[in-house]
Amino acid sequence: MSPHIRQNIAYGALYTLDLAKSNFAVSVESIPIAIKDNICTKSMPTTCSSKMLQDFTSPFDATVVELLNKAGHTLVGKANCDEFGMGSLNIHSVHGPVLNPHSKDQRRSAGGSSGGSAAAVKSEMCLAALGTDTGGSVRLPASYCGVVGLKPSYGIISRWGVVSYADSLDCVGVLGKDVNYVERIFKTIALYDHRDPSAASPKVRKQAATECANLLARCTTASNLSGLRVGIPQEYFPSELSSAVVEPLRHTITALTERGASVVSVSLPSTPYALSAYYVIASAEASSNLARYDGIQYGLRVDPPKTADTKKTANVYAHSRTEGFGPEVQKRILLGTYALTADAFDNYFLQAQRVRSLVRADFDRVFRARNVLVADSESKDDDASAVDVLLHPSAIQTAPRLDEARAPGDLSAYVQDVLTVPASLAGLPAMSVPVQPAEDSWPVGVTVVGQWGCDDAVLQVGKIIEEIEVRRSV
């Protein structure tokens, strides 16, 4: 087992560095990659940035880690993150916060929960990184740090060995210096794994690939996009949206139009309800998935004091769990538990699931390609209002300042997810690509969203946007 050190390394990005691999030589075959600390590795600890698992090393590697090792890539270390994936600023971590590498002068957030992964890529500790995205946790830090961040279709990448936050929403995501690196890593790990019961079957992957190929056939070259239809969802410009992010998006839209793409406005009317639905579902599933942390089989164990009541199991567990979980995690567990109680179940959990169906239906209505997961769905080749991909600002602002005092009850941290959660609820592929910042020079991203299984189309359109940006900066 390689020796590793625990320390906050530059920006607090990597919490564990594999010393044997830290002086890596970049080769065509072997890409240096950081792994978010909620993905299991045998050779390095997996803490999920939590006191609960601070000394935990998994007895097995996650499937994605096995695949990367088999392909000969170099795993340089474990990346800092928000505890158990819960957070949008990477400030809830037992290893301390992650600093956005864009500027050393201002202490700003790298975004969360995969802030460490994004910062590691941005500061060139590695060329790519794995993260997880449940409600925006790859796309948001990618946008704030100015790197590429892909959340693939739900079910495409194996979750075996990925510590569960919310099973119906969790996706392994890929961050990278550019779309090419992201694409290479994605193709290495996007394989069917029988150990993951939620993995999309080979049959369904094939069907989606056909839809995707049809779409790509329409856009012949990067300079001639006359076959491409891009939708701009009108509900994705809430009042909280900062002007710093709107201008760069406008430039991108203009550039695409100049190359022949049709850019149209579309409507996804359920969008305003998506954020609440997401937090109910994610918190409910989190309260369930985190019930296992009791300090008995593994993890932090705090012995109850001698005077404690030990007759009920829950009373014994409470000591470990109160000490082991940070305040944000505790908050979500309590809210999620409430949402599942007999009294609240219908009004919160079931209602949120109904909203989720509406959000899914919204997307299926605007996409030309059919959703192969829905029986009897049809592609809309003749529908003039249907689009191939959606395009929208990745975040409502640039990276927030870390020292901005947050009053209790301040919900602004949650509002950051408002643009990312709809694609999470619908399980769709979405990728944030950095575009030239406007005002305050802090990184800005635009997100491309595709129909389920059309990850390839999202990657190709992302490449086009990247190429546009390269041209602009020349």
Place this chain on the structure above:
Amino acid sequence: MFGHVGHRFHLLKRWKTRHIHSLRPLVPDSRWPGYGVVVGIEVHAQIKSRQKLFSNTRNAEPDDPPNTLVSPYDAAFPGTLPKLNPVCVELGVRAALALGCVIQPRSAFDRKHYFYSDLPTGYQITQHYAPFATDGVLQLTKSDIPVRITQVQLEQDTGKSMTDRRRRITSVDLNRAGAGLMEIVSEPDIRSPEEAADYVRTLQALLRSVGSSDGNMEAGSLRCDVNVSVSKLGERFGTRCEIKNLNSVRFMTIAIVHEIRRQVAVLEAGGSVLQETRGFDEEKAETYALRSKEDAPDYRYMPDPNLPPLLLGEEYVFRVKKELPPLPNVTRARLLALGLSERDVDVLMTIDADIDTEYDGTAKRGAVAYFDEVSQGRNPKTAVNWITNELLGQLTLKYPSKNPFQANKVSVAQMSELVDLVSSKMITGPAGKTILRYIINNDSSGMPAALAQELSLLAVDDGDTSLKQWCEEAIQALPAEVTAIRRGNVNVINKVLGRVMKLSRGTADAKTAKAMLENILLSK
């Protein structure tokens, strides 16, 4: 996506309608005059699969040391996910079909949340909202009453925990964590403790016959929770109490009787019965309160987001039905039709009921199967006689503490040849018994014909020469007996006959020998 959640409410609606039209009336009983009893039973049967329900860990056997059959998934390690074992599903479907259930084409898995030391995940995966089978019926064997089955569902078993109260330590063994269970829920159609016992025994035999479970309460592969309520005859059903942790049919019956008397006493005193969960104290033979309705936990049932719905198509169900081993009543009827007596059939089937099933539902080789093979092309009554009287008799002598048939090493071929030798009179009956005893006592794999030769037991085929010789020798040896016979005490001839048999080492034919003796001794 969560349509199955609404389904449960439809189930309840249907039950209420049936409630009005077809509920069995209360049955008067002299033990509690003026009152009637209503009992419903929930059975948890361990599925006899090689591997657990959601992981490919081998299922534990009694000899396995604790915590040696635990995978990262079973111990709820971070990053692990469930994978459904299709063998568990098939064995569950077999049981449900044997109970005449409707197999739901679409069912789903839910999480039942609570904290306990034997539950590493903090939740149990079960089928709360949409079980895979509903609406069956079990016909009781003794009283021929039908008891309706509400549903059958798949769920995970917990580990085992033991608390040492003095040292304030709880020890946990996770070998059983994640093993597959079938929960079989009956409607409250049972009307007496005896019917309850009949229900459980009938269910046990049925589960074993289709290979789904050993159904052994003492060994822990079958657990019962019993719901009991009483009410005055002619009145509406009373409040029910649940009794848990019953370890044998006998204790269950005692517990039910005690609970009935307790509830009747409460009502007679003018009080009302509290809805409670109660345990059973085996030493005191009493039930005692565990928790009340107010303390009942909210399990926060949530559909399991990892597991897709369980789809059971018509073709699949048809195939499982076709391959079902025969049910006990069918086997019984078949054996009786062959001409076997009720007693013989009982013996064969009781032996089989007592033998554990094979893993993964593979066909069991029990006493009935043995009989079927030996009786191929032979007289079934002769075959069954040799098996139930001679073979089992000898085996019980040699292995008094075991199920005699499980200790049997006499092969079908050996048994068949033995029966043939006796039927063709190549050896006598007693000689046959001798050979059988020899085979059993010496664990011999030798074939009976060869052994008969070896042990000089072949019937002598020299006309009457040897027989005459033995008779004369016996007469010579027993002068007092001969005198008694000639004086008119005819029965003493059996003693002489016995000597003849001994001299012939069992090869003489008893009938012929007796006739010859009578001829010699009585006709002069």
